[in-house]
Amino acid sequence: MDNTDxxxxxxxxxxxxxxxxxxxxxxGEDTAKVTTLRNEALEHFSQNGFPTRKxxxxxxxxxxxxxxxxxxxxxxxxxxxRKDFCCVIQDFDTEVITxxxxxxxxxxxxxxxxxxxxxxxxxxxxxQHPDLFDKYFGSCRTDEDNGFYDINTAxxxxxxxxxxxxxxxxxxxxxxxxxxxNVNNPLIQTRNLIILEENSNLCIVDCDDTMSNxxxxxxxxxxxxxxxNAHLETYKLQNLNNETVFINSNTTKQLKDSSLMSCIISFxxxxxxxxxxxxxxxQGADTQVYGLYLMDKKQHIDNQIRVNHNVSxxxxxxRFKGILDDExxxxxxxxxxxxxxxxxxNAYQNNSNIILTSSAKVNTMPFLEIYADDVKCSHGSTIxxxxxxxxxxxxxxxxxxxxxxxxxxxxFAAEISNNxxxxxxxxxxxxxxxxxxxxxxxxxxxxxxxxNTPKEYNFEIDLSKI
Amino acid sequence: MLFxxxxxxxxxxxxxxxxxxxxxxxxxxxxxxxGPNGTGKSTLAxxxxxxxxxxxxxxEIWYKGKNIIDMSAEERAxxxxxxxxxxxxxIPGVSIxxxxxxxxxxxxxxxxxxxxxxxxxxxxxxxxxxxxxITDKLQNRFVNVGFSGGEKKKNEIFQMAMLExxxxxxxxxxxxxxxxxxxxxxxxxxxxxxNDNAFIVxxxxxxxxxxxxxxxxxxxxxxxxxxxxxxxxxxxxxAKGYEWVKGLMG
Numbered sequence: 284m285d286n287t288d289x290x291x292x293x294x295x296x297x298x299x300x301x302x303x304x305x306x307x308x309x310x311g312e313d314t315a316k317v318t319t320l321r322n323e324a325l326e327h328f329s330q331n332g333f334p335t336r337k338x339x340x341x342x343x344x345x346x347x348x349x350x351x352x353x354x355x356x357x358x359x360x361x362x363x364x365r366k367d368f369c370c371v372i373q374d375f376d377t378e379v380i381t382x383x384x385x386x387x388x389x390x391x392x393x394x395x396x397x398x399x400x401x402x403x404x405x406x407x408x409x410x411q412h413p414d415l416f417d418k419y420f421g422s423c424r425t426d427e428d429n430g431f432y433d434i435n436t437a438x439x440x441x442x443x444x445x446x447x448x449x450x451x452x453x454x455x456x457x458x459x460x461x462x463x464x465n466v467n468n469p470l471i472q473t474r475n476l477i478i479l480e481e482n483s484n485l486c487i488v489d490c491d492d493t494m495s496n497x498x499x500x501x502x503x504x505x506x507x508x509x510x511x512n513a514h515l516e517t518y519k520l521q522n523l524n525n526e527t528v529f530i531n532s533n534t535t536k537q538l539k540d541s542s543l544m545s546c547i548i549s550f551x552x553x554x555x556x557x558x559x560x561x562x563x564x565x566q567g568a569d570t571q572v573y574g575l576y577l578m579d580k581k582q583h584i585d586n587q588i589r590v591n592h593n594v595s596x597x598x599x600x601x602r603f604k605g606i607l608d609d610e611x612x613x614x615x616x617x618x619x620x621x622x623x624x625x626x627x628x629n630a631y632q633n634n635s636n637i638i639l640t641s642s643a644k645v646n647t648m649p650f651l652e653i654y655a656d657d658v659k660c661s662h663g664s665t666i667x668x669x670x671x672x673x674x675x676x677x678x679x680x681x682x683x684x685x686x687x688x689x690x691x692x693x694x695f696a697a698e699i700s701n702n703x704x705x706x707x708x709x710x711x712x713x714x715x716x717x718x719x720x721x722x723x724x725x726x727x728x729x730x731x732x733x734x735n736t737p738k739e740y741n742f743e744i745d746l747s748k749i
Numbered sequence: 750m751l752f753x754x755x756x757x758x759x760x761x762x763x764x765x766x767x768x769x770x771x772x773x774x775x776x777x778x779x780x781x782x783x784g785p786n787g788t789g790k791s792t793l794a795x796x797x798x799x800x801x802x803x804x805x806x807x808x809e810i811w812y813k814g815k816n817i818i819d820m821s822a823e824e825r826a827x828x829x830x831x832x833x834x835x836x837x838x839x840i841p842g843v844s845i846x847x848x849x850x851x852x853x854x855x856x857x858x859x860x861x862x863x864x865x866x867x868x869x870x871x872x873x874x875x876x877x878x879x880x881x882x883i884t885d886k887l888q889n890r891f892v893n894v895g896f897s898g899g900e901k902k903k904n905e906i907f908q909m910a911m912l913e914x915x916x917x918x919x920x921x922x923x924x925x926x927x928x929x930x931x932x933x934x935x936x937x938x939x940x941x942x943x944n945d946n947a948f949i950v951x952x953x954x955x956x957x958x959x960x961x962x963x964x965x966x967x968x969x970x971x972x973x974x975x976x977x978x979x980x981x982x983x984x985x986x987x988a989k990g991y992e993w994v995k996g997l998m999g
Contacts, residue, residue, distance in 0.1 A: 676838040679798050680852040680908065681826035681859065690851065694842025 290350050291333040298470075299329055301356045302437050314409055316417040324436035333430040340427055343614045343646040345583045346528055346554050351498045354470035356438075367494070368460045375707045377458035377488060378402060384464055385471035385501070386441040393444070401446040402457055405476050408444035415446065419478050423506040423534035426560055426589050426618075431530050435504040439474030442503075445487070449480035449510070456486040456705065465497035465524065475505040479513035479541075486516040488708060491523060491531075498526040505533045509541040511565060516544045516704060520712070523552035525580060532558040539565030546702055548712060549576040549584055550719050556585040563590065563597040574603035575699040577719045578611035578643075585614040588632070592625040595655075601632040604699050606692055606720070607643035614646045619660060621653040628658040636666045637695055692720050750811070751776045751947050752916050757808035759789075759796045765806070766792040768972035774916070777944040781958055781983060782951045784969035785991040790951045791835060793969075794920045798832045799825045812916065827859035831914035833905040835921040840892040845904070846874065848892050849911050856912065877910040881937045898925035906937040917941075918949045923957040935960030955987040970994045 302325045310318065333350070334341040341347065368381040368388070380402055381388040393403030393411060401408065409416045425432055443459050463471065479485055493499070501523075509515050523529050529552050535543060549555050561570050576584045590599040605613050615634040636645045649662035669691050677687035696716050703709040752774040759767035766789045774780055784790055795803050797810060799822035809816050817825055840848065854864045865873075874888060881903045893901050902922055909917055919938070923931055938961050942948060950961055958966070958980060966982040967974045975997050976982065986993070 670838070670840075672838045673840050675800055675822060676834065676840070677848075677852075678822040679826050679832050679834075680848070680912065681823050681855040682851055683823050683855065684821070686851065686855070690843055690848075691840070694840070697842055 290352050291347060293352055294350060294354065295328070295332050297356060298434060298438070299325065302328075305438060312410065314413045314417050314420075316420060317409060320421050321437045324433040327428075328430055328433035328437060331428060331430055331433070338427075340587055340616060343612075344556065344585050345612065346530070346556055346585070349528060349554055349583075350500065351468065351528075353468040353498060354500050355467050356470055367462060375458075375705075375711075377456045378453070380443050380457065380459045382441075382443065382459065382461040382473070384462070384469055385473040385503075387443070388462075398451045398454070399448040400451060400453055401444065403444060405442040405444040405474055406440065408446070408476070412446075415478075416444075416476070419506065419508050420476060421506070422508060423536045424560070424562055425532075425534050426591070429532075429558075431502050432504060432532060435472045435474055435502050435532070439472045439504070442474040442476070442505075444476050445485065446478045447480060447483040447485050447513075450482045451480075452484040453486065456488050458488040459490065461489075461491050463491070463493045463499055463501055463523070463527065465493055465495045465499040465527065468498050470500045471502065473501070473503040475503070477505065477507040477515070479507075479509045479515055481510040481512055481538075483510065483513045485514075486705065487518065488705075489517060489519045491519070491521050491529065493522075493524040493527050496524050496526060498528075500528045500530075502530045503532065505531075507533065507535040507543075509535065509537045509543060509568075511538045512540045513538075514542045517546070518703065518705075518708065519545075519547045521547070521549045521552055521555060523555070525551075525553040525582065527552055528554040530556045530558070532560075534560045534562075535570075536562045536564055537568040537570060540567040541565065542569040542571075544571045544573075544702070544704075546573040546699070547575075547586075548700070548716075549574070549578070550715060551577075552582060552584070554583045554585075556587065558587045558589075560589045561591065561599070563592050563599065564594060566594050566596040568594075569598045570600070571702070572599075572601045572603075573699050573702050574605075575696055575716075576603075576605040576607075576613060577696070577716065578605065578613060579608035579722075580611065581609070582611045583613070584611075585616075586634075587614075587616045587618075589618045590620070590630065590632075592619070592621045592628045592630060592655075592658075594622070595624060595626045595628065597625070598629040599631070602699065603634045604636070604695060605634075605645070606637045606639065606696065607645065608639045610640070610642045610644075612644045612646075615648065615664070617649040617662065619651050619653075619662070621651075621655050621658055621660065623654040625655045626657040628653075628655060628660065630658070630660040632662045634664040635695075636664075637669060637692065638666060639669070689717070689720055693717060696720070750774070751813065753809075753811040754797075755809045755811070757793075757796065757810065758806045759792055760804045760806055761792065761802060766972055767796065770808070770969075770973050772949075772967065772974065774947045774949065776915070776947055778965065779942065779948045779950065779961060779963045781961075781963035781966045781980075782949060782969055782974075783953065783955075783966060783983060783986055785994070786953075788969050789972045790969060791920055794832055794835075794918050794951060797825075797918060798822060798830060823855070824859075826912075827856045829913075829915035831909050831912055831917045833902070833909060833917065833919045833922050835924065837893045837896075837901040837905055839894045839896075841894050843892050844889050845892055846888045849874065849908065852908075853911060873911065877907055880910055880940060881907045882933050883907055899927060899930035902926055902930065902934055903937075906934050906941075910937065910941055913941075915946045916949070917946065918951065920951045921953065922950070923952055923954065931957065932960060955983045958983050968994055968997070970998060 387404035393407035617632040647664040757770040968976040
């Protein structure tokens with residue numbers, strides 16, 4: 284069994300050994316809750332291991348087949364340069380948290396802002412604010428047994444922590460710049476916790492980037508609790524190398540009249556899996572989950588979106604769009620659950636794809652599971668090519684074939700990026716979408732915002748305000 | 750001569766649709782092409798404008814002294830050939846304003862001119878919209894998305910006014926139009942018609958020709974022109990019907 288044909292088994296054994304050692308070593312630092320959850324998770328992982336392709340939600344995933352034996356659990360932290368973290372968006376005033384290979388890289392690893400907002404390291408938050416941490420840590424449900432969740436819960440070392448107290452509106456967006464230096468093939472477990480107390484407001488810009496072209500496995504898990512009448516906007520920008528396996532899991536719990544706006548933009552990445560799980564636990568809660576993926580070569584993206592309408596009078600809207608070139612593959616699995624008493628539910632989900640080649644592939648499955656009778660739910664999905672009629676129509680007006688293609692692809696993608704509410708960020712992302720569609724944006728060796736040409740990119744045609 | 754088609758044979762998927770089509774058009778002229786369904790009128794429009802999938806097996810298309818059969822669709826457009834589509838295409842996500850600005854700048858680039866200034870562009874937009882009685886609201890809507898049949902055809906004539914072609918082909922522009930919209934579209938065409946440009950009006954019915962008066966009427970059947978005449982030919986055709994055309998084939 285112990286051969287390269289069975290990497291998950293080999294990796295599993297190494298993870299279990301490492302976990303046993305870690306639990307002994309860290310026993311004194313963790314809170315009681317964290318210790319309990321670590322033990323449970325390790326035990327669960329020992330029994331269940333990695334997910335397999337026999338599982339419905341992993342049936343079309345390429346991730347299991349592409350794990351590497353080379354991942355280092357005891358990674359030495361390579362040295363890094365502060366300037367790698369700078370953001371090139373002009374006049375984009377944010378509260379920045381920097382992370383390097385899954386650990387806080389700021390000088391002050393946990394800071395409290397004037398208005399009482401706490402931001403920084405999740406490990407430091409556990410140590411400095413154990414009661415607050417334990418109240419929320421592990422409180423968000425997941426909907427599936429998933430070995431990656433277990434590994435994260437058992438082995439996490441650090442991550443980011445954001446706490447917004449009641450009645451506070453964060454003045455600036457919190458921007459998390461996460462760099463992965465793949466040079467030592469790290470297996471990185473990032474554990475993040477976001478807490479919005481009642482009547483608070485927060486915007487998060489979350490950037491994941493790789494710095495070299497080696498393989499790595501990034502297993503990130505974020506728990507978010509949005510209190511009554513609290514509002515969270517979150518933008519995730521993924522720009523990773525082709526050897527990275529990135530598992531981005533998010534579980535969110537929303538209370539009464541709260542709102543979530545989540546926008547995940549996947550520019551690049553060898554294998555990306557976005558798990559988004561939202562529990563609507565209070566009446567009047569609203570959730571908007573948007574995604575855009577632009578994949579080429581042999582890249583693989585897998586969006587698994589689950590929204591549970593557990594109570595009545597909530598809204599949810601899922602829209603994921605993708606453009607696939609070369610031999611890229613995409614999976615979309617949208618699942619809306621409506622509980623028996625969740626009347627007046629409004630739920631919509633849609634996944635649309637453009638495939639540019641005959642070798643690109645999409646598996647899409649929007650799914651509704653409804654047990655209430657007074658609801659409005661719908662879903663749809665499309666997979667198509669660029670509209671040939673529209674192409675000729677534009678060319679007949681003198682627009683070149685290349686620009687007509689760009690115009691169609693950009694118009695398709697802009698339906699998602701138009702939802703970005705911060706103008707500066709939207710401009711930058713639109714610019715990156717154009718570069719990506721022109722094939723000029725690859726996973727840079729630095730952060731998404733450190734592109735070599737920070738000035739606005741000019742097309743032959745102006746697509747900026749379509 | 751502005752435009753001349755010589756012995757044009759066009760096939761789609763191996764099936765010959767145009768079978769030796771000839772037409773000469775001088776600047777300043779309006780030509781009407783009439784004929785029953787399936788006779789090759791739309792194929793003619795596609796072949797002139799360079800649509801892919803239409804194989805020219807024989808013949809030539811001369812425009813401003815050049816045989817254009819090897820030119821791309823966009824080159825022909827930038828040389829001044831315009832097609833008003835029978836079924837204008839919806840383009841979600843692209844506003845009319847940006848679509849037109851992109852098209853005009855593509856043409857200006859082709860002519861070696863700098864891009865149009867926003868002020869000049871908006872001024873021209875306003876003028877040309879007034880010509881076809883399009884409200885300002887349409888300019889920020891996505892191209893043809895959710896437009897009524899009349900709005901789509903008015904939008905075609907508006908685009909024609911913006912791009913100022915030298916050869917415009919109107920493919921069944923009258924189909925789906927009520928009498929008011931027909932009048933507006935025809936007025937637009939008549940205002941745009943000068944001694945320097947030419948129109949080819951493809952239609953089933955004589956009705957449109959009451960408003961856009963042709964210099965020549967050609968009757969097309971089975972992939973070629975079977976009879977040509979002046980505007981009275983349209984009236985004769987209307988009276989005698991297309992069965993009469995089949996008789997002409999003899």
